[in-house]
Amino acid sequence: MSDLIAIQVDDLTVAYNYKPVLWDIDLQVPEGVLMAIVGPNGAGKSTLIKAILGIIKPIAGSITIYGEPYEKQRKLVAYVPQKGTVDWDFPTTAIDVVMMGTYGRLGWIKRPGTKEKKAALEALEKVGMLAFKNRQISQLSGGQQQRVFLARALVQDASIYFMDEPFQGVDATTEIAIINILKELRRAGKTLVVVHHDLQTVPEYFDWVTFLNVKKIATGPVKDIFNDDNLTKTYGINYKVAINK
Amino acid sequence: MTTPQIEIQLIASIVAIACAIPGVFLVLRKMALISDAISHSILPGIVLGFFLTHDLNSPILILLAALTGVITVVLVEAIQKTGLVKEDTAIGLVFPALFSIGVILIAKNANDVHLDVDAVLLGELAFAPFDRLMMSGMDLGPKSLWVMGVILVIIIILLFLFFKELKVSTFDAGLSSALGISPVVMHYGLMSVSSVTVVGAFDAVGAILVVAMMIAPAATAYLLTSDLKKMIGLSVFFGIFSAISGYWVAHWLDASISGSISTMLGVVFLAVYLFAPNKGLISVLYRQKQQRTEVSLITFLLHLNNHSEEEERHINHLQEHINWQKVRSKTVLDLALKNNMITIDRSIVSLTDKGKEFTELALEYIITNKDEKIEPMKDDFFLFRG
Numbered sequence: 001m002s003d004l005i006a007i008q009v010d011d012l013t014v015a016y017n018y019k020p021v022l023w024d025i026d027l028q029v030p031e032g033v034l035m036a037i038v039g040p041n042g043a044g045k046s047t048l049i050k051a052i053l054g055i056i057k058p059i060a061g062s063i064t065i066y067g068e069p070y071e072k073q074r075k076l077v078a079y080v081p082q083k084g085t086v087d088w089d090f091p092t093t094a095i096d097v098v099m100m101g102t103y104g105r106l107g108w109i110k111r112p113g114t115k116e117k118k119a120a121l122e123a124l125e126k127v128g129m130l131a132f133k134n135r136q137i138s139q140l141s142g143g144q145q146q147r148v149f150l151a152r153a154l155v156q157d158a159s160i161y162f163m164d165e166p167f168q169g170v171d172a173t174t175e176i177a178i179i180n181i182l183k184e185l186r187r188a189g190k191t192l193v194v195v196h197h198d199l200q201t202v203p204e205y206f207d208w209v210t211f212l213n214v215k216k217i218a219t220g221p222v223k224d225i226f227n228d229d230n231l232t233k234t235y236g237i238n239y240k241v242a243i244n245k
Numbered sequence: 246m247t248t249p250q251i252e253i254q255l256i257a258s259i260v261a262i263a264c265a266i267p268g269v270f271l272v273l274r275k276m277a278l279i280s281d282a283i284s285h286s287i288l289p290g291i292v293l294g295f296f297l298t299h300d301l302n303s304p305i306l307i308l309l310a311a312l313t314g315v316i317t318v319v320l321v322e323a324i325q326k327t328g329l330v331k332e333d334t335a336i337g338l339v340f341p342a343l344f345s346i347g348v349i350l351i352a353k354n355a356n357d358v359h360l361d362v363d364a365v366l367l368g369e370l371a372f373a374p375f376d377r378l379m380m381s382g383m384d385l386g387p388k389s390l391w392v393m394g395v396i397l398v399i400i401i402i403l404l405f406l407f408f409k410e411l412k413v414s415t416f417d418a419g420l421s422s423a424l425g426i427s428p429v430v431m432h433y434g435l436m437s438v439s440s441v442t443v444v445g446a447f448d449a450v451g452a453i454l455v456v457a458m459m460i461a462p463a464a465t466a467y468l469l470t471s472d473l474k475k476m477i478g479l480s481v482f483f484g485i486f487s488a489i490s491g492y493w494v495a496h497w498l499d500a501s502i503s504g505s506i507s508t509m510l511g512v513v514f515l516a517v518y519l520f521a522p523n524k525g526l527i528s529v530l531y532r533q534k535q536q537r538t539e540v541s542l543i544t545f546l547l548h549l550n551n552h553s554e555e556e557e558r559h560i561n562h563l564q565e566h567i568n569w570q571k572v573r574s575k576t577v578l579d580l581a582l583k584n585n586m587i588t589i590d591r592s593i594v595s596l597t598d599k600g601k602e603f604t605e606l607a608l609e610y611i612i613t614n615k616d617e618k619i620e621p622m623k624d625d626f627f628l629f630r631g
Contacts, residue, residue: 017328053423074425081419090273090416091471100413104424109406136471152420 004031004066006160006191007052012061014044014051021047023215025061029193031159033208034186036196036222040235043213045195046082049162053079065160074104078156080149080163088138094148095120095133101155116155123151128177143174150178160191167198179205202226249374254492256373256390257506260446261458261484263397266404267439268459269477272467273415278333279436280459282321282340283314284443284452288347288365290314291444296354302376302388307444314440315433317343368451370492370502389449396445400438404477411435412473450503458484461510468521483513541577546586546604549596560592 007029014022022044029035037045050056052063054070065073078101101123102116124130127147132140140148146166153161161182167175182192182205196202202209202222209226211217211234218230271280290313294306317339324335347365378385385391404411414421414431421428439459446455466479491506498505519526549558556562564574578594581587586600596604 017326050419055419055422071425074423077423079420079423081417085419086417087273087275091467091473091476092412092416093471097416100417100420100424103409103413103421103426106409108410108426111409138471 005029006031006066007193008064008067009048009052010062012048012051012058012063014047014056014058021214022051022058025212025216027210027216027219029191029208029219031191032186032189034182034192034194034206035208035210036194036202036206037210037212038196038199038202038234039212039217043234045212046164048212049079049164049193049195053077053162076159078153078158078161080153080161080166082164083142083146083149083168088140088145090137092137093134094129094137094140094144095124097137097148098123098151098155101152104156119155119157120151123154124148126154127151127181143170146170146174146178150181154181158190161185161193163192163194165195165197167196199231250492250496252374252387252390253370253502254489256387256393256449257370257488257492257502258485259390259393259397260449260455261462261488261506262481263393263400263442264446264455264458265462265480265484266400266477267435267442268463269466269473269480270411270415270435271439272460272463273473274435277456277460277464278336279318279321280439280443281456282317282336283436283440284447284455286317286340286343286347287311287313287440287444287447288344288452289350290347291365291447292347292350292354301448302392307392307441310444311437311440313343314443315436318433318436364451365447366451366453367501368447368449368454368503370449373449389445393445393449396442400442403434403438407431407434450506454503454507457507457510461507461514462487465510465514465517468517468524483510487513538576538580542580543604543607545577545581546596546600547608549587549594550601550604550608555593558594560589560594563594 005028007027009025009027012022012025012027013020021042025048027048037048039045047056051058052065052070063070065076070077095117098120099112099116102112102119106112106116121130121133124133127150129144129147129151132144132148137145137148146169150163150166153163163182166178166182170178182194186192186207194206196206203226206222208220209222210219211225211230213234213236217234218225268280271277287310290310291301291306294303294309295301297309298306300306320339321332321335324330324338325332330338351365373389374387376388378388378391410421410426410431413424414426414428418428421431442459443452443455446458450458462480462483463476465483466476469479470476487509488506491509492502494500494509495502495505517525520528522528545563548563552558560578578587578589581600582589584599584603585597586603588595588597
């Protein structure tokens with residue numbers, strides 16, 4: 001972690017049909033942290049990521065990535081959406097999905113070439129999916145699909161990674177494989193923002209955490225703020241979890 | 246073949262290709278119904294355009310009518326956004342409203358011209374060769390051939406330029422947006438192209454059958470391939486095939502050409518639905534039967550693996566002991582023998598080394614559910630292909 005601020009969110013409010021799902025969020029994410037966003041269902045965790053990425057237009061507030069608006073910094077950012085948001089019956093192969101990660105860098109009209117293909121193969125290798133490169137994506141297991149999504153983010157070669165529930169519906173082996181890659185990225189100085197559901201694993205996986213429930217409850221180092229007090233404030237019940245030191 | 250016959254088949258083929266390409270993306274975006282809505286709600290646009298231009302093939306009419314198509318999409322989305330009704334309801338509300346405006350406009354104002362509701366709904370390819378493009382006294386061919394030809398060229402150019410954008414925005418709108426490839430722009434681009442295609446094609450094949458030409462080839466191709474480029478290629482092929490075979494069916498039956506083309510589209514879909522290698526009905530039934538046999542095979546091998554006593558491995562005992570689930574024990578024994586997994590010596594069944602290895606792998610897969618373990622077995626056994 002450095003002193004640089006990778007993501008700065010000020011007074012962010014997002015509403016669906018005039019119903020606020022995020023209220024006045026202020027958030028600073030320092031460069032080089034592996035951060036979990038935790039909160040109950042409907043807390044606006046995915047919405048926060050989508051708002052930062054410009055997928056959803058906020059009704060108020062400002063967001064900057066390294067001091068500039070997202071539109072100028074696209075190439076610094078990679079995104080792994082929730083696995084369930086895409087149609088896995090789409091007629092395409094694993095490598096083709098990974099190649100989509102290069103489309104942002106390519107810009108409009110230009111087509112991916114051998115360089116992009118090579119990058120995609122490397123990313124597939126890194127997530128242990130090289131053997132499945134030509135497999136139709138519906139023929140992959142849930143964990144394999146998530147690995148393909150991760151490879152697609154790796155190929156974006158970004159500085160900041162946003163991941164929406166990357167551990168959803170994957171088995172223990174894949175979960176460990178994914179978290180190892182995330183930790184490796186952090187060691188390489190990348191910033192990672194991960195929507196996460198399993199509170200038990202927060203201290204083990206992450207070094208930074210944001211508690212969110214429509215409003216921001218707390219944000220900071222896991223070792224300082226991941227405690228019963230914040231959990232109770234976020235989840236509204238007396239939430240006891242074992243915190244591994 | 247006479248010249249008009251060739252011209253009709255040419256027009257039908259070009260319409261089929263022009264419809265099949267956007268159709269692929271509509272099907273993949275689960276927006277097949279939108280094409281139905283567009284094809285109906287362009288009617289007021291066509292009528293108004295006709296009042297202005299008095300020419301069904303005028304580019305102004307086409308653009309005006311296409312605009313009505315895009316307005317349909319905007320209206321559907323606006324109603325949907327209220328959160329009060331779902332998309333299918335919104336579509337059901339919008340297009341009859343617009344279509345009926347068109348019907349009233351025709352009834353009140355256009356009784357004396359070549360524009361009636363029948364022609365709008367069904368089209369008439371047979372008349373297409375009569376309306377010719379003349380330029381300084383030279384006959385350049387049927388007008389609708391030129392109109393659809395130009396539309397097709399535009400579609401092909403757009404497809405080549407924006408193939409990657411269409412693919413990513415169709416597959417993953419969230420990523421597409423984050424990458425800076427606006428899914429909204431792609432969505433309205435596709436809607437505009439679809440609208441222009443529908444308007445251009447309606448004169449030839451009518452508002453109802455144009456939907457078949459957009460959706461059926463893509464739906465058929467979807468059953469056959471897991472590659473987007475091949476899906477587009479196959480859609481185009483099925484479109485052309487149905488157009489030409491439909492024309493000859495109409496010729497022999499002395500029936501409506503557009504009706505026959507649509508019938509052929511349906512026949513082709515049915516044939517592929519039955520006989521497609523992977524997703525086809527017969528293939529699925531065969532695979533299910535095969536999987537049943539293979540489940541029995543594994544149950545059987547596990548039993549052999551668990552018992553060293555000879556009486557447990559006697560053929561007669563196995564026949565009574567194992568619950569064979571609609572599968573004949575002989576089928577399972579033959580399958581195991583064929584794969585050298587068992588040997589039978591004086592009616593006592595024993596596992597071979599290969600059989601032991603297979604059983605252990607399968608067991609490990611069943612316990613750990615790890616796909617990597619059974620990767621090599623997928624080629625031989627349906628059971629592991631998911």
